[in-house]
Amino acid sequence: xxxxxxxxxxxxxxxxxxxxxxxxxxxxxxxxxxxxxxxxxxxxxxxxxxxxxxxxxxxxxxxxxxxxxxxxxxxxxxxxxxxxxxxxxxxxxxxxxxxxxxxxxxxxxxxxxxxxxxxxxxxxxxxxxxxxxxxxxx
Amino acid sequence: xxxxxxxxxxxxxxxxxxxxxxxxxxxxxxxxxxxxxxxxxxxxxxxxxxxxxxxxxxxxxxxxxxxxxxxxxxxxxxxxxxxxxxxxxxxxxxxxxxxxxxxxxxxxxxxxxxxxxxxxxxxxxxxxxxxxxxxxxxxxxxxxxxxxxxxxxxxxxxxxxxxxxxxxxxxxxxxx
Amino acid sequence: xxxxxxxxxxxxxxxxxxxxxxxxxxxxxxxxxxxxxxxxxxxxxxxxxxxxxxxxxxxxxxxxxxxxxxxxxxxxxxxxxxxxxxxxxxxxxxxxxxxxxxxxxxxxxxxxxxxxxxxxxxxxxxxxxxxxxxxxxxxxxxxxxxxxxxxxxxxxxxxxxxxxxxxxxxxxxxxxxxxxxxxxxxxxxxxxxxxxxxxxxxxxxxxxxxxxxxxxxxxxxxxxxxxxxxxxxxxxxxxxxxxxxxxxxxxxxxxxxxxxxxxxxxxxxxxxxxxxxxxxxxxxxxxxxxxxxxxxxxxxxxxxxxxxxxxxxxxxxxxxxxxxxxxxxxxxxxxxxxxxxxxxxxxxxxxxxxxxxxxxxxxxxxxxxxxxxxxxxxxxxxxxxxxxxxxxxxxxxxxxxxxxxxxxxxxxxxxxxxxxxxxxxxxxxxxxxxxxxxxxxxxxxxxxxxxxxxxxxxxxxxxxxxxxxxxxxxxxxxxxxxxxxxxxxxxxxxxxxxxxxxxxxxxxxxxxxxxxxxxxxxxxxxxxxxxxxxxxxxxxxxxxxxxxxxxxxxxxxxxxxxxxxxxxxxxxxxxxxxxxxxxxxxxxxxxxxxxxxxxxxxxxxxxxxxxxxxxxxxxxxxxxxxx
Numbered sequence: 001x002x003x004x005x006x007x008x009x010x011x012x013x014x015x016x017x018x019x020x021x022x023x024x025x026x027x028x029x030x031x032x033x034x035x036x037x038x039x040x041x042x043x044x045x046x047x048x049x050x051x052x053x054x055x056x057x058x059x060x061x062x063x064x065x066x067x068x069x070x071x072x073x074x075x076x077x078x079x080x081x082x083x084x085x086x087x088x089x090x091x092x093x094x095x096x097x098x099x100x101x102x103x104x105x106x107x108x109x110x111x112x113x114x115x116x117x118x119x120x121x122x123x124x125x126x127x128x129x130x131x132x133x134x135x136x137x138x
Numbered sequence: 139x140x141x142x143x144x145x146x147x148x149x150x151x152x153x154x155x156x157x158x159x160x161x162x163x164x165x166x167x168x169x170x171x172x173x174x175x176x177x178x179x180x181x182x183x184x185x186x187x188x189x190x191x192x193x194x195x196x197x198x199x200x201x202x203x204x205x206x207x208x209x210x211x212x213x214x215x216x217x218x219x220x221x222x223x224x225x226x227x228x229x230x231x232x233x234x235x236x237x238x239x240x241x242x243x244x245x246x247x248x249x250x251x252x253x254x255x256x257x258x259x260x261x262x263x264x265x266x267x268x269x270x271x272x273x274x275x276x277x278x279x280x281x282x283x284x285x286x287x288x289x290x291x292x293x294x295x296x297x298x299x300x301x302x303x304x305x306x307x308x309x310x311x312x313x314x
Numbered sequence: 315x316x317x318x319x320x321x322x323x324x325x326x327x328x329x330x331x332x333x334x335x336x337x338x339x340x341x342x343x344x345x346x347x348x349x350x351x352x353x354x355x356x357x358x359x360x361x362x363x364x365x366x367x368x369x370x371x372x373x374x375x376x377x378x379x380x381x382x383x384x385x386x387x388x389x390x391x392x393x394x395x396x397x398x399x400x401x402x403x404x405x406x407x408x409x410x411x412x413x414x415x416x417x418x419x420x421x422x423x424x425x426x427x428x429x430x431x432x433x434x435x436x437x438x439x440x441x442x443x444x445x446x447x448x449x450x451x452x453x454x455x456x457x458x459x460x461x462x463x464x465x466x467x468x469x470x471x472x473x474x475x476x477x478x479x480x481x482x483x484x485x486x487x488x489x490x491x492x493x494x495x496x497x498x499x500x501x502x503x504x505x506x507x508x509x510x511x512x513x514x515x516x517x518x519x520x521x522x523x524x525x526x527x528x529x530x531x532x533x534x535x536x537x538x539x540x541x542x543x544x545x546x547x548x549x550x551x552x553x554x555x556x557x558x559x560x561x562x563x564x565x566x567x568x569x570x571x572x573x574x575x576x577x578x579x580x581x582x583x584x585x586x587x588x589x590x591x592x593x594x595x596x597x598x599x600x601x602x603x604x605x606x607x608x609x610x611x612x613x614x615x616x617x618x619x620x621x622x623x624x625x626x627x628x629x630x631x632x633x634x635x636x637x638x639x640x641x642x643x644x645x646x647x648x649x650x651x652x653x654x655x656x657x658x659x660x661x662x663x664x665x666x667x668x669x670x671x672x673x674x675x676x677x678x679x680x681x682x683x684x685x686x687x688x689x690x691x692x693x694x695x696x697x698x699x700x701x702x703x704x705x706x707x708x709x710x711x712x713x714x715x716x717x718x719x720x721x722x723x724x725x726x727x728x729x730x731x732x733x734x735x736x737x738x739x740x741x742x743x744x745x746x747x748x749x750x751x752x753x754x755x756x757x758x759x760x761x762x763x764x765x766x767x768x769x770x771x772x773x774x775x776x777x778x779x780x781x782x783x784x785x786x787x788x789x790x791x792x793x794x795x796x797x798x799x800x801x802x803x804x805x806x807x808x809x810x811x812x813x814x815x816x817x818x819x820x821x822x823x824x825x826x827x828x829x830x831x832x833x834x835x836x837x838x839x840x841x842x843x844x845x846x847x848x849x850x851x852x853x854x855x856x857x858x859x860x861x862x863x864x865x866x867x868x869x870x871x872x873x874x875x876x877x878x879x880x881x882x883x884x885x886x887x888x889x890x891x892x893x894x895x896x897x898x899x900x901x902x903x904x905x906x907x908x909x910x911x912x913x914x915x916x917x918x919x920x921x922x923x924x925x926x927x928x929x930x931x932x933x934x935x936x937x938x939x940x941x
Contacts, residue, residue: 024544024905026813026894046695046697048693048695050276050277053551054551054695055549056696059546092175092271092273092274094274096690096692097693099694099698100701101695102692106688109676109680110676110677110680113676117669117673121669125661131648132653135650145639148635152628155627155628157682158620158624158682161686162605168605168607169608
């Protein structure tokens with residue numbers, strides 16, 4: 001009985017230390033000001049958890065994710081705007097930490113091409129219409 | 139005209155495969171992040187020192203010679219594994235090594251260093267991990283190579299192995 | 315003994331595939347081809363069954379069994395563990411290839427000897443490529459010495475029924491597209507004037523592949539939703555994208571086949587889409603197995619495997635695309651159709667599916683391109699896909715509502731308006747009704763709901779009025795898409811979340827529910843021990859709705875912790891609770907979600923699957939008539 005309780009207690013303790021499974025924002029992190037908290041959540045959703053597989057820090061329960069979430073909230077309280085906060089993080093971790101890729105020369109193709117694809121699609125339809133009219137005439 | 143148009147995706151397809159091939163054959167670890175602070179000034183900080191009562195001033199510690207900065211903690215198993223190489227930097231290569239104790243218990247750290255040996259000329263305490271965030275650290279151990287002007291020349295994320303130790307030594311020779 | 319037999323069957327498959335390749339080049343060796351096809355099927359099936367046997371009896375002298383199994387694993391997961399690893403999953407690839415190979419063989423009749431032989435020659439080349447890959451780099455029958463006493467267990471998160479069945483279904487999907495690829499290449503290599511009904515042969519294969527790909531992807535998402543703990547079900551992970559891209563092209567392919575069959579237009583589209591869809595499947599395999607990127611889905615890193623697959627892809631892709639470039643002109647035709655017509659709608663759909671596919675492909679490989687050219691790393695995550703894919707897909711949904719009603723060739727715009735007036739009315743009414751209950755008026759939300767009801771009302775109308783003129787399968791599948799959009803929109807826009815610390819006997823309110831934290835208990839499972847939170851859910855009138863029991867589990871064998879959410883589902887909403895850390899004094903962190911209409915995502919996906927099954931039945935009948 002005693003050894004079983006010790007086992008359970010150990011699990012409690014270990015569990016508090018080593019969760020890496022999806023637990024994320026904790027009650028004591030939440031800011032009082034709802035607008036600020038909403039900003040914090042939005043920014044967090046755009047910041048990659050660097051020690052997880054394809055999660056944002058908003059979703060992850062990794063310690064680094066928690067530190068970054070707290071850092072973002074502190075900066076919001078200090079009065080930094082979103083741009084400054086993103087800059088702070090990318091200065092230190094590079095663009096990789098942004099889940100929404102930035103608008104830069106190197107990502108020009110990434111943002112521009114979908115637009116080009118769309119235009120191409122419209123052109124194909126347009127060309128088809130022209131061809132159809134030609135066929136209809138002849 | 140349509141024929142020409144159709145050749146484009148083929149060429150595109152094969153070029154993309156070529157790029158992927160290139161990425162496969164070079165020496166690269168897809169899970170590792172390159173440091174964004176390379177060739178920039180090492181971030182300044184002031185902290186408590188682990189082993190004495192004076193404050194740790196990075197400005198003082200990092201601006202004169204080639205220095206290695208190593209983020210470590212007692213709860214980190216790979217830090218324990220790589221410690222032998224950290225010691226070799228200091229003892230064999232006579233390089234100044236600074237330690238930054240990350241999110242740790244200071245008393246435990248002192249005991250740990252007594253047991254395993256202390257290669258660090260000075261150790262800063264980073265209780266909350268703020269210094270680490272300023273240095274772009276995302277998981278310890280991480281080791282930085284700083285030149286005599288205080289510029290970060292190299293960062294290795296992860297345990298120092300024999301191969302990495304050799305790489306560091308080569309880089310140190312180059313900087314000299 | 316058994317393991318040697320396993321290796322033997324692999325080599326048998328190798329020889330049979332060469333045998334089939336060689337004999338299908340010549341015209342009249344039907345008997346030999348028959349031996350090859352059946353031999354391939356049997357030997358690949360045997361390889362697979364032998365590996366299953368080795369896992370089930372826990373033969374740890376086999377490296378694959380040691381790395382992936384454990385004596386305490388429940389039987390079902392010992393079996394599913396066979397395909398949950400790289401080497402075993404290659405055997406699954408090969409089986410699906412040989413099964414589809416067999417069904418291509420069954421198409422033989424006195425009129426298509428040369429054509430089917432050409433198809434079988436392409437298919438056997440693909441099979442050969444994968445068998446060589448397996449034998450050279452991924453042999454599941456490798457031995458290990460000394461023989462360990464037990465295995466390395468297996469990730470407990472993956473011991474789940476949905477996850478167990480999801481790979482085989484996915485494989486039937488994207489491996490099945492190989493048949494379309496082979497048929498396409500055979501067509502391009504044949505004389506266009508010969509009037510072979512290649513598109514009739516293609517349709518059942520594409521239908522089957524598309525149907526199973528749909529349910530495979532859906533089950534993966536469903537698993538993520540209830541297992542991973544924050545209610546997410548799609549992450550734009552590169553490997554998820556790798557299954558989504560073939561699906562998009564297969565959807566376009568499916569619709570285009572209808573047009574080719576009825577009006578002989580869009581043939582070049584079909585030939586190209588068949589090639590690209592399968593190529594994307596192979597590229598997807600490359601991404602997962604080469605170690606070029608890390609993801610929750612990737613298997614172990616091994617660049618040598620990557621180089622092989624890349625070379626094989628280059629060979630297959632280079633050959634087929636160059637062939638298409640030179641021969642496709644024989645398949646362009648000048649059948650007129652107006653933009654406002656059924657063909658026009660399908661053309662628009664094709665273009666949009668292709669654009670979405672190209673965008674997803676761009677987002678997936680862009681980080682790799684950046685890394686190759688600039689030594690920098692970037693992420694392309696959910697925000698990118700949301701801002702690019704969603705706007706592009708909206709017109710497709712709009713067109714999808716009205717497409718089935720359009721006439722072939724040309725539609726009278728005025729007549730069209732008359733036809734869709736009732737659906738427009740129904741859509742508006744349904745939307746107003748919906749918004750009166752769920753009072754959320756964001757732009758995205760209202761748009762999503764409008765589009766969902768647009769699809770649903772159009773198809774309900776078809777069901778009711780014109781059932782005889784439209785295939786039940788199509789209407790069902792389209793209806794499923796409507797449900798899917800409704801589920802996706804509501805669950806993302808209308809979701810409510812509460813994250814708080816609760817002590818025992820405390821309660822919290824969310825939406826119109828009252829959630830009471832009754833007690834913490836200890837639970838023992840077959841291979842885990844858990845701390846369980848016991849919650850009671852009450853409605854406004856204080857009637858108890860259900861008891862929810864989220865757990866935090868510890869699996870001693872793999873030293874893993876997992877968090878199991880507890881979910882109560884009905885047609886209107888999910889109540890989703892996750893238990894965090896805590897103790898008796900400070901209380902426990904509890905995360906509660908109210909997810910409205912999320913069940914409709916799964917209902918929608920399943921309805922699409924059902925539509926596919928119904929259509930498959932119709933298609934097989936058609937092919938039987940021709941054979």
